[in-house]
Amino acid sequence: MEIKEMLDPNLILTNLEIDTKDQALKKLSQCLSEQGYVSNVEEFIEDIYRREAEGQTGIGNYIAIPHSKSAFVNKIGVAIGINKREIPWESLDDKGAKVIILFSVGDDTEDAKEHLKLLSLFARKLGNDAVVEQLLKAQSVDDVINAFA
Template sequence: MDISTVIDPKIIKTNMEAASKEEALQQLSQLLYTNEYLTDQAAFLKDVYEREAVGQTGIGNYIAIPHGKSAHVKEIGVAIGVLKQEIPWETLDGKGVKGIILFAVGDDTEGAQKHLKLLSLFARKLGNDEVTAALLKAKEPQQVIEAFQG
Protein backbone atom coordinates (compact mmCIF):
# COMPACT_ATOMS: atom_id res chain seq x y z
CA MET A 1 0.00 0.00 0.00
CA ASP A 2 1.46 3.31 -1.12
CA ILE A 3 0.56 6.47 0.78
CA SER A 4 -0.09 8.46 -2.40
CA THR A 5 -2.86 6.02 -3.43
CA VAL A 6 -4.59 6.48 -0.07
CA ILE A 7 -4.58 10.28 0.13
CA ASP A 8 -7.45 11.99 -1.71
CA PRO A 9 -7.07 15.78 -2.12
CA LYS A 10 -10.88 16.13 -1.87
CA ILE A 11 -10.74 15.06 1.80
CA ILE A 12 -7.88 17.34 2.85
CA LYS A 13 -8.70 20.61 4.59
CA THR A 14 -5.91 23.14 5.11
CA ASN A 15 -6.21 26.50 6.90
CA MET A 16 -8.85 24.78 9.01
CA GLU A 17 -10.58 26.72 11.75
CA ALA A 18 -11.80 24.74 14.73
CA ALA A 19 -11.80 25.54 18.44
CA SER A 20 -12.15 21.96 19.70
CA LYS A 21 -11.59 18.31 18.91
CA GLU A 22 -15.36 17.96 18.36
CA GLU A 23 -15.45 20.77 15.80
CA ALA A 24 -12.43 19.38 13.96
CA LEU A 25 -13.82 15.83 13.85
CA GLN A 26 -17.20 17.16 12.69
CA GLN A 27 -15.58 19.05 9.79
CA LEU A 28 -13.36 16.15 8.71
CA SER A 29 -16.15 13.57 8.94
CA GLN A 30 -18.35 15.94 6.90
CA LEU A 31 -15.68 15.88 4.16
CA LEU A 32 -15.72 12.07 4.24
CA TYR A 33 -19.52 12.01 4.07
CA THR A 34 -19.79 14.64 1.32
CA ASN A 35 -17.28 12.72 -0.81
CA GLU A 36 -19.18 9.45 -0.30
CA TYR A 37 -16.71 7.63 1.95
CA LEU A 38 -19.41 7.26 4.64
CA THR A 39 -23.04 6.16 4.63
CA ASP A 40 -23.86 7.85 7.96
CA GLN A 41 -21.72 10.68 9.36
CA ALA A 42 -23.24 10.75 12.88
CA ALA A 43 -22.94 6.97 13.34
CA PHE A 44 -19.34 7.05 12.08
CA LEU A 45 -18.49 9.83 14.54
CA LYS A 46 -20.04 7.80 17.36
CA ASP A 47 -17.64 4.94 16.48
CA VAL A 48 -14.69 7.35 16.44
CA TYR A 49 -15.64 8.72 19.88
CA GLU A 50 -15.93 5.16 21.24
CA ARG A 51 -12.32 4.61 20.14
CA GLU A 52 -11.28 7.99 21.58
CA ALA A 53 -12.62 6.86 24.98
CA VAL A 54 -10.24 3.87 24.95
CA GLY A 55 -7.04 5.91 24.75
CA GLN A 56 -5.21 8.93 23.42
CA THR A 57 -4.96 9.45 19.69
CA GLY A 58 -2.71 12.50 20.02
CA ILE A 59 0.68 11.00 19.17
CA GLY A 60 2.71 14.12 19.97
CA ASN A 61 4.44 16.65 17.78
CA TYR A 62 1.05 18.43 17.35
CA ILE A 63 -0.44 15.42 15.50
CA ALA A 64 -3.53 13.31 16.24
CA ILE A 65 -4.62 10.15 14.45
CA PRO A 66 -8.26 9.58 15.47
CA HIS A 67 -9.80 6.44 14.05
CA GLY A 68 -12.49 3.91 14.58
CA LYS A 69 -13.68 0.90 12.70
CA SER A 70 -17.24 1.51 11.56
CA ALA A 71 -19.97 -0.29 9.64
CA HIS A 72 -20.81 3.13 8.17
CA VAL A 73 -17.67 3.35 6.04
CA LYS A 74 -18.46 2.79 2.36
CA GLU A 75 -14.87 3.31 1.16
CA ILE A 76 -11.65 3.41 3.16
CA GLY A 77 -10.43 6.97 3.42
CA VAL A 78 -8.07 9.27 5.27
CA ALA A 79 -9.33 12.80 5.93
CA ILE A 80 -6.52 15.21 6.80
CA GLY A 81 -6.91 18.55 8.52
CA VAL A 82 -4.25 21.20 9.06
CA LEU A 83 -5.46 23.73 11.62
CA LYS A 84 -4.65 27.43 11.70
CA GLN A 85 -4.08 27.23 15.45
CA GLU A 86 -3.44 24.54 18.03
CA ILE A 87 -6.50 23.01 19.72
CA PRO A 88 -6.73 21.02 22.97
CA TRP A 89 -6.41 17.25 22.57
CA GLU A 90 -5.29 14.39 24.79
CA THR A 91 -1.72 13.75 23.59
CA LEU A 92 1.34 11.76 24.59
CA ASP A 93 3.45 14.91 24.99
CA GLY A 94 0.81 17.11 26.65
CA LYS A 95 0.72 19.58 23.73
CA GLY A 96 -2.33 20.37 21.65
CA VAL A 97 -2.90 19.40 18.02
CA LYS A 98 -2.50 21.24 14.70
CA GLY A 99 -2.60 18.28 12.30
CA ILE A 100 -5.32 15.61 12.28
CA ILE A 101 -5.37 12.42 10.27
CA LEU A 102 -8.84 10.83 10.56
CA PHE A 103 -8.99 7.23 9.36
CA ALA A 104 -12.27 5.81 8.06
CA VAL A 105 -12.20 2.02 7.80
CA GLY A 106 -14.88 -0.65 7.81
CA ASP A 107 -15.50 -2.93 10.76
CA ASP A 108 -15.12 -6.18 8.80
CA THR A 109 -11.99 -8.35 8.55
CA GLU A 110 -10.69 -6.55 5.47
CA GLY A 111 -11.26 -3.21 7.18
CA ALA A 112 -9.34 -4.36 10.25
CA GLN A 113 -6.36 -5.45 8.13
CA LYS A 114 -6.34 -2.20 6.14
CA HIS A 115 -6.73 -0.23 9.38
CA LEU A 116 -3.50 -1.70 10.76
CA LYS A 117 -1.66 -1.14 7.46
CA LEU A 118 -2.82 2.50 7.29
CA LEU A 119 -1.86 3.21 10.89
CA SER A 120 1.56 1.67 10.34
CA LEU A 121 2.10 3.53 7.06
CA PHE A 122 1.19 6.92 8.51
CA ALA A 123 2.99 6.30 11.82
CA ARG A 124 6.24 5.65 9.94
CA LYS A 125 5.85 8.88 7.97
CA LEU A 126 4.79 10.93 11.01
CA GLY A 127 7.80 9.64 12.95
CA ASN A 128 9.92 11.80 10.63
CA ASP A 129 10.14 15.38 11.98
CA GLU A 130 10.61 16.80 8.47
CA VAL A 131 7.37 15.19 7.25
CA THR A 132 5.50 16.51 10.29
CA ALA A 133 6.92 20.03 9.88
CA ALA A 134 5.99 20.09 6.17
CA LEU A 135 2.48 18.82 6.97
CA LEU A 136 1.88 21.48 9.62
CA LYS A 137 3.06 24.24 7.23
CA ALA A 138 0.89 23.06 4.31
CA LYS A 139 -1.48 25.69 2.94
CA GLU A 140 -2.90 23.64 0.05
CA PRO A 141 -3.96 19.97 -0.25
CA GLN A 142 -1.14 19.33 -2.75
CA GLN A 143 1.41 20.44 -0.13
CA VAL A 144 -0.06 17.89 2.31
CA ILE A 145 0.38 15.15 -0.28
CA GLU A 146 3.96 16.31 -0.98
CA ALA A 147 4.73 16.29 2.75
CA PHE A 148 3.79 12.60 2.97
CA GLN A 149 5.65 11.74 -0.22
CA GLY A 150 8.82 13.47 1.04
Protein backbone atom coordinates in the same frame (compact mmCIF):
# COMPACT_ATOMS: atom_id res chain seq x y z
CA MET B 1 0.55 0.42 -0.80
CA GLU B 2 1.92 3.93 -0.38
CA ILE B 3 0.36 6.84 1.47
CA LYS B 4 0.25 8.95 -1.66
CA GLU B 5 -2.06 6.34 -3.26
CA MET B 6 -4.44 6.61 -0.30
CA LEU B 7 -4.73 10.39 -0.39
CA ASP B 8 -7.84 11.82 -2.01
CA PRO B 9 -7.32 15.57 -2.63
CA ASN B 10 -11.03 16.07 -1.89
CA LEU B 11 -10.40 14.88 1.68
CA ILE B 12 -7.60 17.33 2.49
CA LEU B 13 -8.60 20.58 4.17
CA THR B 14 -6.00 23.26 4.90
CA ASN B 15 -6.14 26.63 6.65
CA LEU B 16 -8.92 25.48 8.98
CA GLU B 17 -9.98 27.69 11.88
CA ILE B 18 -11.40 25.14 14.27
CA ASP B 19 -11.48 25.54 18.05
CA THR B 20 -12.37 22.07 19.37
CA LYS B 21 -11.79 18.38 18.80
CA ASP B 22 -15.52 17.93 18.22
CA GLN B 23 -15.55 20.57 15.47
CA ALA B 24 -12.55 18.91 13.83
CA LEU B 25 -14.13 15.45 13.87
CA LYS B 26 -17.43 16.80 12.53
CA LYS B 27 -15.76 18.78 9.74
CA LEU B 28 -13.59 15.89 8.57
CA SER B 29 -16.41 13.33 8.94
CA GLN B 30 -18.74 15.55 6.90
CA CYS B 31 -16.07 15.76 4.22
CA LEU B 32 -15.79 11.94 4.19
CA SER B 33 -19.57 11.71 3.88
CA GLU B 34 -19.77 14.22 1.01
CA GLN B 35 -17.21 12.18 -0.93
CA GLY B 36 -19.06 8.89 -0.34
CA TYR B 37 -16.68 7.34 2.19
CA VAL B 38 -19.09 7.45 5.16
CA SER B 39 -22.82 6.70 5.12
CA ASN B 40 -23.88 8.23 8.46
CA VAL B 41 -21.82 11.07 9.96
CA GLU B 42 -23.37 10.99 13.44
CA GLU B 43 -22.94 7.23 13.90
CA PHE B 44 -19.42 7.35 12.45
CA ILE B 45 -18.48 10.07 14.95
CA GLU B 46 -19.97 8.01 17.79
CA ASP B 47 -17.70 5.12 16.78
CA ILE B 48 -14.70 7.48 16.77
CA TYR B 49 -15.54 8.69 20.28
CA ARG B 50 -15.90 5.09 21.47
CA ARG B 51 -12.35 4.49 20.23
CA GLU B 52 -11.14 7.78 21.77
CA ALA B 53 -12.41 6.56 25.16
CA GLU B 54 -9.99 3.60 24.92
CA GLY B 55 -6.91 5.80 24.65
CA GLN B 56 -5.54 9.04 23.29
CA THR B 57 -5.03 9.49 19.57
CA GLY B 58 -2.79 12.54 19.86
CA ILE B 59 0.62 11.14 18.97
CA GLY B 60 2.61 14.26 19.80
CA ASN B 61 4.15 17.03 17.72
CA TYR B 62 0.67 18.58 17.25
CA ILE B 63 -0.63 15.53 15.36
CA ALA B 64 -3.75 13.48 16.10
CA ILE B 65 -4.79 10.31 14.29
CA PRO B 66 -8.39 9.61 15.34
CA HIS B 67 -9.75 6.35 13.98
CA SER B 68 -12.14 3.49 14.61
CA LYS B 69 -13.68 0.60 12.80
CA SER B 70 -17.22 1.52 11.85
CA ALA B 71 -20.19 -0.12 10.13
CA PHE B 72 -20.95 3.30 8.62
CA VAL B 73 -17.91 3.32 6.34
CA ASN B 74 -18.48 2.63 2.65
CA LYS B 75 -14.80 2.59 1.73
CA ILE B 76 -11.45 3.11 3.37
CA GLY B 77 -10.28 6.70 3.31
CA VAL B 78 -8.16 9.29 5.06
CA ALA B 79 -9.34 12.84 5.72
CA ILE B 80 -6.66 15.33 6.72
CA GLY B 81 -7.23 18.69 8.33
CA ILE B 82 -4.54 21.31 8.88
CA ASN B 83 -5.69 23.80 11.50
CA LYS B 84 -4.20 27.28 11.85
CA ARG B 85 -3.85 26.97 15.60
CA GLU B 86 -3.51 24.29 18.23
CA ILE B 87 -6.74 22.79 19.51
CA PRO B 88 -7.05 20.83 22.76
CA TRP B 89 -6.46 17.10 22.19
CA GLU B 90 -5.30 14.38 24.54
CA SER B 91 -1.79 13.48 23.42
CA LEU B 92 1.43 11.75 24.39
CA ASP B 93 3.29 15.04 24.84
CA ASP B 94 0.38 17.07 26.32
CA LYS B 95 0.30 19.32 23.26
CA GLY B 96 -2.89 19.83 21.32
CA ALA B 97 -3.37 19.13 17.61
CA LYS B 98 -2.90 21.21 14.48
CA VAL B 99 -2.81 18.26 12.07
CA ILE B 100 -5.73 15.83 12.28
CA ILE B 101 -5.58 12.65 10.22
CA LEU B 102 -8.95 10.88 10.40
CA PHE B 103 -9.17 7.32 9.09
CA SER B 104 -12.45 5.87 7.84
CA VAL B 105 -12.31 2.09 8.05
CA GLY B 106 -15.13 -0.44 7.94
CA ASP B 107 -15.66 -3.01 10.66
CA ASP B 108 -15.21 -6.19 8.59
CA THR B 109 -12.12 -8.42 8.74
CA GLU B 110 -10.56 -7.24 5.47
CA ASP B 111 -10.92 -3.58 6.45
CA ALA B 112 -9.42 -4.37 9.86
CA LYS B 113 -6.27 -5.68 8.13
CA GLU B 114 -6.11 -2.56 5.96
CA HIS B 115 -6.62 -0.42 9.06
CA LEU B 116 -3.46 -1.81 10.65
CA LYS B 117 -1.49 -1.33 7.42
CA LEU B 118 -2.69 2.26 7.15
CA LEU B 119 -1.81 3.11 10.74
CA SER B 120 1.61 1.56 10.26
CA LEU B 121 2.28 3.48 7.03
CA PHE B 122 1.27 6.79 8.55
CA ALA B 123 3.11 6.13 11.83
CA ARG B 124 6.33 5.53 9.91
CA LYS B 125 5.98 8.77 7.96
CA LEU B 126 4.90 10.78 11.00
CA GLY B 127 7.98 9.59 12.88
CA ASN B 128 10.01 11.72 10.48
CA ASP B 129 10.47 15.26 11.80
CA ALA B 130 10.78 16.68 8.27
CA VAL B 131 7.36 15.27 7.31
CA VAL B 132 5.79 16.68 10.47
CA GLU B 133 7.35 20.10 9.82
CA GLN B 134 6.00 20.13 6.26
CA LEU B 135 2.51 19.21 7.48
CA LEU B 136 2.51 21.90 10.15
CA LYS B 137 3.43 24.50 7.51
CA ALA B 138 1.11 23.14 4.78
CA GLN B 139 -1.00 25.84 3.11
CA SER B 140 -2.44 23.79 0.25
CA VAL B 141 -3.59 20.31 -0.71
CA ASP B 142 -0.40 19.89 -2.75
CA ASP B 143 1.71 20.81 0.30
CA VAL B 144 0.06 18.00 2.27
CA ILE B 145 0.43 15.43 -0.52
CA ASN B 146 4.07 16.41 -1.07
CA ALA B 147 4.80 16.02 2.65
CA PHE B 148 3.90 12.34 2.33
CA ALA B 149 5.66 11.82 -1.04
